[in-house]
Amino acid sequence: MNRQLLVISIGPVQSFIAAARKTEDLWSGSHLLSHLARKAIEFLFQKGEEQHRQVEMVYPAVTEDELKKSAPVTERDAASLPNRFVALITGEAGEVAELARETKEAVRKELIDLCRGAINHVFSIKPEDKPLYQQMYQQAERQVDSSLEFFWALEKLPDDRSFEEARSKVERRLAAVKNNRTYPPHGQNGLICTICGERDALCNEKLDDNDPIGKLRQKLEKTWKKRKGSFLKYEGEQEGEGRIQDGEYLCALCLCKRASRELFGKKPFPSVLEIAQDEKYYAILMMDGDDMGKWVSGEKRPDRNDEEDAPGHAMTQLDTYREISRRLSRFAKQTVPQIVQEYEGELVYAGGDDVLAFAPVKNVLSLARELRKAFSDPKRGLDRKATASMGIIIAYCKDPLYRMLNRVRSLEKKAKSFRREDGTSKDAFALAYLARSGEQREVVLPWLVDPQNPGEWTVSHLNYLIDSIKSEVSSTFLFTFSQSFLPLLPREANQEEGKLAVFGKDDPRNEELLEVELKRLLRRALKESDQSAKAESLAKSLVILHRLVPASFQFIQLMEILRILGVKKHEGASAKAG
Ligand SMILES: [Zn+2]
Structure with missing residues (x-):
């Protein structure tokens, strides 16, 4: 039977994660992406069963059972599914393409439902009042359609030995699809969301093209005054948390992130002040495996243990890829959360070799070292020869989070370009301290x-x-x-x-x-x-x-x-x- 290699990527990562103003937005953005990936994978498994086709998740290495067992049950689990995944599905190209299109529709529906759920929750909308909020629901649906990025590509896999050829072809095809994407217009006619600055803020009042800006603002205020509970700031007997401030007007996706803890039933992600533990400074750590392209393409191979070396067990390209995928999934799902917890850190995401975590300053260096150590431990990470680079920033609590995130990303790049005098490169960390006064200190060191x-x-x-x-x-x-x-x-x-x-x-x-x-x-x-x-x-x-x-x-x-x-x-x- 024919098999197709299907690659799917879900986004936009940038506006889900990078625009974060608060640690909670950051966590919920990556959690939301991971949730959509989970939906897509569940859907593929479910359809596979219905249509009697084999569906194997090659990356991340997860079976249907494991996915069910790992259903988010903890109080606040980190996002652990990458937003890009590779599946092997039996069937003709046309059939699998149809399956990919259906998966896209399932993910779109899920995100629309989440946005509606967020609107209902934030504005405490009773079922009988829903007709009164049609304008906002429709606005949310349009915003999902103009924002959700669901890309896929497929390629026939004739046999396990030609896996690498098929994989690189399908990756090139996916890159081409991404490059040729068309952006549906956001359809701006109101005021822009105060969080992302990309989409219109949700408004339940009828807008007119000729409304002057003052009028638009009044209409927005009227809508957002109706927010309820902890989203409102009020004083008196029961003080409101003000999770949406007066003057904050959100688009559907930003609202969805703000209401994530209720939508997913999670404990709130701690603020930077809570992470700092009585200090005024906290740390962010961003890790990325070195030479992952070479590992994934089979140019670098994991050491094999004795049983696999037994005669008759020659590993095909597909086997090697499966093994790397299995080790990366284990690193992300088990090793990283354990280590981060041990050093009192807070994990935002761990997807394969990519890790983003917060930590108290006193523990961040040891935490970083343990993560790097574990990555080259074949029993907990990828392989003895595997290395990783990291950006580590020590930041003042009141400095804008999105700026610190950009900075830690650029530190990670600096670590990647580290070179020793003997010519070996990468396998380093870049450490920066950003003082409250604006003064900065920065150093790059090998592990x-x-x-x-x-x-x-x-x-x-x-x-x-x-x-x-x-x-x-x-x-x-x-x-x-x-x-x-x-x-x-x-x-x-x-x-x-x-x-x-x-x-x-x-x-x-x-x-x-x-x-x-x-x-x-x-x-x-x-x-x-x-x-x-x-x-x-x-x-x-x-x-x-x-x-x-x-x-x-x-x-x-x-x-x-x-x-x-x-x-x-x-x-x-x-x-x-x-
Ligand atoms: Zn927004």
Whole structure:
């Protein structure tokens, strides 16, 4: 029987996630996408049963049973299904294409239902009053039609050995479909949504093309004054939470996100203040596996264990892909949530190698290291040879969330472009601290001190230094050091490039000089006297870090970050940093 490889992608990711103003919007945007993916996969399985065709989810690796068992039952599960998936379905191309079109319709209906549910909930609409709200329901439906991105492509799979050829063909086809998409007009005739700025705000009053802007605003106000319960802000006996502020007018999709916790029956996602745990700073972490294209295409292959190596078990391309998919799904569904919870973080999404999480500042470096470690553990992650890059930002609670999200994304890219002197690249993290005052510190470091020695983690040196600053070293040491070190830096072309070169480039005496100076200052800065052994080991850690940073200027930035992290209350630290 013929088999077709079907790839589906659901969006728009950008407007579901990137426009988030609050952690809850961010969580609900990715949760909503994951929910729609679940609907699509459930629909494919269900139709497969009805039509007696085999449906295999190749990526993410999930069976019908597992999908049912993993039905969101926890109080607040993270989005765990990627918005892009690959299925293998028996049948002729025309039949599977029809199935794809039906799936699209099922997803569209689901999103419309969710939007209607959100309207009913926010405005407390009784069943008998629904006819009075037709205008908003219709507006929501039009907005779903003009916003939902459901793309699919398929390709015949003649046999398991030609999987890679079929897969790359179908991916190219999907990319072409995305490029040629047409945007149905949003049909703007009212005022724009105050959250996304893309679609019209929902309005239940009749709008006229000639309405002046003041009139439009009055009509919107009239609609939005009718919101109920926790969405309204009011004072008095029972204070309203104000989950929609006065003057906030939302489109159907943004409303759907705001009401997600009720629609999906979840506990609210904590705010950045709650995540920060009594501090004024919190951290965001974004991870992405390195060379995923090579893993997926079979150019990189996972190590095989003994049973698979038994004769007669030659793995086909499809087998390899299934195995990678299985490991990535396990990483996203089990490993990541466990680790994030262990370090008191909050997971927004984990889809394969992609992870987005929030964490208290004190735990973020250890959390990051454990995620990276687990990724190259074949029992919990992808493979011994697998590496990953990460962006980590330490941000002030009141700075706009969407800006921090953009920043952490660009940090992740910087980590990806990290290069060691020996030419190896990626497998790094970019760490930035954004002070309340607007000052910024940024450094890119590899995960491992030596790529040949998987036991020595850069983060362990950072933690050692931070702990020492907390207890034994006067934090002014780092400041004094910066003052005496800065004048020595190469500053010919660009002061941000190059390493310390008092004795000329690559002369080992540069490092010796650095170590001597560090030890001298550390001995003075250690709170207990006579701790030369301690001074020596701290200086050693710092020299190693200096060796790893791409430029000495970044080393100064790193010292500043260490000083800030080593001071217990980060509020105080930022004040001193000025
Ligand atoms: Zn909106």
